[in-house]
Amino acid sequence: MAEPPDVDMLAAALRRDSADLRLYVAVLATNLADSLPPGAVRVKRRRSLAERMAGREGAVTELDVALGERRLLLRMDRDGRATGEVCHEVRGIVLSRRPVGLDEWIDALARSLSEAATANARAREAAERFLS
Known part of the structure; x- marks a missing residue:
């Protein structure tokens, strides 16, 4: 089995482009949704009428990532601030929530x-994508 990526290096790579928070969350949502198994990432968006008319996706308002027994929620408010939540979830039941x-x-x-990268090839590819 492949060795998992270094957590500190992965966290640094994930933080790398977080200066523009709205753009960062949009890019992160797209990369995670493309890289992780189907259903592991859910993205909620807010679309203005202009965005709908132009065929654009809209701004990310919530990013929900489920990996194993951990569910990670990141919510964006209208002012561009992010609030996070880490949940311990077993069989669809949230056992604990912690705002972060x-x-x-x-x-x-x-x-x-x-x-997840130790057990899942797609998660390993996602981790490697962020490290490169």
Whole structure:
């Protein structure tokens, strides 16, 4: 079995482009949805009338990543602030919720991706994509 990616390197790679938070969340949502198994990532968006008319997807309002027994939620408010939540979930039942800041959310995502990479080829590819 392949060795999991280094969690600190993965967290640094995930943090790399977080200066523009709205763009960062949109790119992260797209990359995770493309890289992880189907159903592991759910993205909610808010679309203005202009965005609908232009055929654009709209702004990400919530990113929900489920990896193993961990569910990571990242919500964007209208002012561009992010709030994170790390949940322990078993068989669809949330056993615990913990609000976290963006840095802690990214660390939890990096740990979850690293753990999933040991058992899942698509998760390993997602981790490698962020490291390259």
